[in-house]
Every structure is written in structure tokens, then in C-alpha cells.
Amino acid sequence: MVDLAYVIAGSEATGGAGIQVDLKTFQELGVYGVGTITCIVSFDPKNGWSHRFVPIAPEVIADQIEAATSAHDLDVVKIGMLGTPDTIDVVAEALGKQSWRHVVLDPVLICKGQEPGAALDTDTALREKILPHATVVTPNLFEATVLSGMPEITSVDDLTEAARRIADLGPRYVVAKGGVELPGDDAVDVLFDDGEITVLSAPKVGNERVSGAGCTLAAAITAELAKGAGVEDAVTFAKEFTTAGIEGRVAANTPFDTVWQGALVEQLALED
Template structure:
């Protein structure tokens, strides 16, 4: 029997982030992916690759969710970029209508194509409506600071405190990501389950952020949970999978590289899951 995973997220036209990355990650990990698009982000090559952000009508989002959940028995979902309070209202209501085994939230708080006031309203709605429904939330350093209310996150102790505070907002597990921005030779993530703190370390791969790393990590967690893994095991594997993708990054005409989700299988010389029958 094939394992299924669902994603509700934005589309990013270069293929380096968003729904495209989520579905590629699911496929690489042998999980059948189903997706609902919440917004469209198109980088503008004529304007320094800044974001062009277009939200999908909430009614169309609701239609997509209705079709996806009617067609398949979906019980593990990743939530990516939502973009507007109206979208969050729609998605939050849809989440409450079903019983989910796992909800993985990658809390995208701001898009450069949004006005600051609209972004703040979106952040507030996400915190109040989606975050309490999450099994796992995966904030990066900026998102961890905003959600926790900390002015600075300078070390692992600060990152741990941020994870504790975010846990108090309702999610069952918090994966606070230090990435390349936290000082030191290692990319450090903190997993907090409400009682125990687990610090995950791996050597940094370069010093620049790579597009799609956060999407890949959250999607890999989602895929592993869909296959029945425990949360801690899913998070540990996802970090390894993402590190391989960062090392195998893809360059293009953009000023940023993107994660290559196929790098993990290539690195281990494993058979492609797509070539196997379930």
C-alpha cells in the first residue's frame, strides 16, 4: 500500500521552494503527494529577483481541499505559505473539519511581496489559528524570534528558550532551526516535545542560505510521518536528507542556489523509490 502525504502551500515558479519542493521531496522519499495551492510567488528577474505575490481566492482553495480530501484518505499534512488572513481562515476551518494524525507547519511569516501591515495581520492569524493545530512546527531563526517574542537568538540556549515559548502556543513539537545564521561551525536545530530538549547538529555546508531548505526539511518530516515514523526519528532523518540536498545544491541564473532533493538518494546510491512498486 502506498503512503500518502498532503501539502497546502504556495507555488514558487522557479521550482526552488514551496509546493514544488514539497512534492519533489515526497516523491524522493517514496510517498504519494497531493497538493493544494494557496498563492503564487513569481520572482521578478527584471527587479532584482524580488517577489511578486498573488493570493488564490479562498473559495478556490476550499474547492481544492474538498477535492483532495474526497479523493484520498489523507491524514498527514504539511502547511506551507498561506499568505493572507482570508487564506488562513479557510485552511484553519478545513483542518478542524477532519481528524489529522499529523499536521506539520512550516510557519512562513512574511513574503517580500506583501505590505508590512498585511504581513503582520497574516502572522497574527497564523499564530492564533494554525499553530495550535500543529503536531510539529519548524520555524527558522527569524520565525523563532518572532513567534517566541525574543529580541535576539544568539546561541543554542536562546534557541532552546524560543522553542519552549513557541511550544506554549499550542504545537506538540517544535523544531527551532539555527541554520547557517546561528554562530558556530555547526547547523544546529533544537527539538522540544514539551519535556525533553534534543539538540541536532551537523557541519554547516557553506555560509549562505539555500532556497528551499526549510521547505525540504518540513516536507521530509511530513513524508516520514506519513510512513509511520516517530516524530523524533522523522526530524533526525529530515535533517540528514536536507543537509545532503544543500550539499548537492542547484545553481541557476538566480542570485541564490536551491536545494536538490535527489542528492540524498544519489549520495547513498540507493534505488530510486519511483522505480519501486508499492
């Protein structure tokens, strides 16, 4: 029997983030991926690789969700970039129509193609309407700071407190990611599980952010949960999978590298 995982997220045209990364991750981990596109993001090479953001019409998103959930018995879903309050309304309604074993939320709070006011409205709607549905949420350092209401996060203790505060908003499991931006030699993530804290640490691979790392981590968690893993095991494996992908990063004509989702499989094959 084939395990299935669903993703509702934006499309990123270079292939380095968004639903492209999610589906590649699912495939690498032996899970049949089903996807709904919420928006299209195209980096602009003529303007410093800034974002160009185009939302998908809410009724088209609703049609995609109807088709996906009618065709397959889906009970594990990853939520990525939604982008507008109207999109959030449609997705929140869909999440409420059925029971889900797991909803993994990668809380993308900002898009550089949006005006600040629109971005704030989207952030508020995400917090109020999507976060309560999530069983697992995976904020990066910036997102953890915003969602927790903390003035700053500069230590593992701060990261742990942020995870605790975010859990108070609804999700049982919070994976607060320090990444390269948290001071120290290691990339540290904190898993908060109903009061229990697990610190996951790996040496930093350089000091620059790599595109698609957050998408890859959340998608790998989703895939492992779809296969029946427990959350701690899923998060631990996803950290290993993503770290390997950062080490095997793909360079391009962009000013940033991207995660290679096939890196861990390549590493294991070489070890054999």
C-alpha cells in the same frame, strides 16, 4: 499499500521552494503527494529577483481542499505559505473539519511581495488560527524569534528557550532551526518534545542560505510521519536529507542556489 501525504502551500515558479519542493521531496521518499495551492510567488528577474505575490481566491482553495480530502484518506498534512488572513481562515476551517494524525507547520511569516501591514495581519492570523492545529512546527531563526517573542536568538540555549516558548502556544513538537545564521561552525536545530530537548547538529555547508531548505526539511518530516515514523526519527532523518540536498545544491541564474532533493539518494547509490 502506498503512503500518502498532503501539502497546502504556495507555488514558487522557479521550482526551488514551495509546493514544488514539497511534492519532489514526497516523491523522493516514496510517498504519494497530494497538494493544494494557496498562492503563486514569481521572482522578478527585472527587479533584483524580488517576490511577486498573487493569492489564490479563498473559494478556489476551499474547492481544492474538498477535492483532495474527498479523493483520498489523508491524515498527515504539511502547511506551508498561506499568505493572507482570508487564506488562513479557509485552511483553519478545513483543518478543524477532521482529525489529523499530524499537522506539520512551516510557519512562513513574511513574503516580500506584501505590504508590512498586510504581512503583520497574516502573521497574527497564522499564530492564532493555524498554530493551535499543529503537532509539529518548524520555524527558522527569524520565525522562532517572532513566535517566541524573544528580542534575539544568538545561541543554542536561546534557540532552546524559543522552542520551549513556542510549544507553550500549542504544538507538542517544535523544531527550531538555527541554520547558517546562528553563530558557530555547525548548523544546529533543536527539537523540543514535551519538555525533552534533542540537539541536532551538522557542519555548515557554506555560510549562505539556500532556497528551499526549510520547505525540504518540513516536507521530509511530513513524508516520514506519513510512513509511520516517530517524530524524533522523522526529524533526524529530515536533517540528514536536507543537509545532503544543500551539499548537492542546484545553481541557477538567480543570486541564490536551491536544494536538490535527489542528493541523498545519489550519495547512497555512490556508496553502494
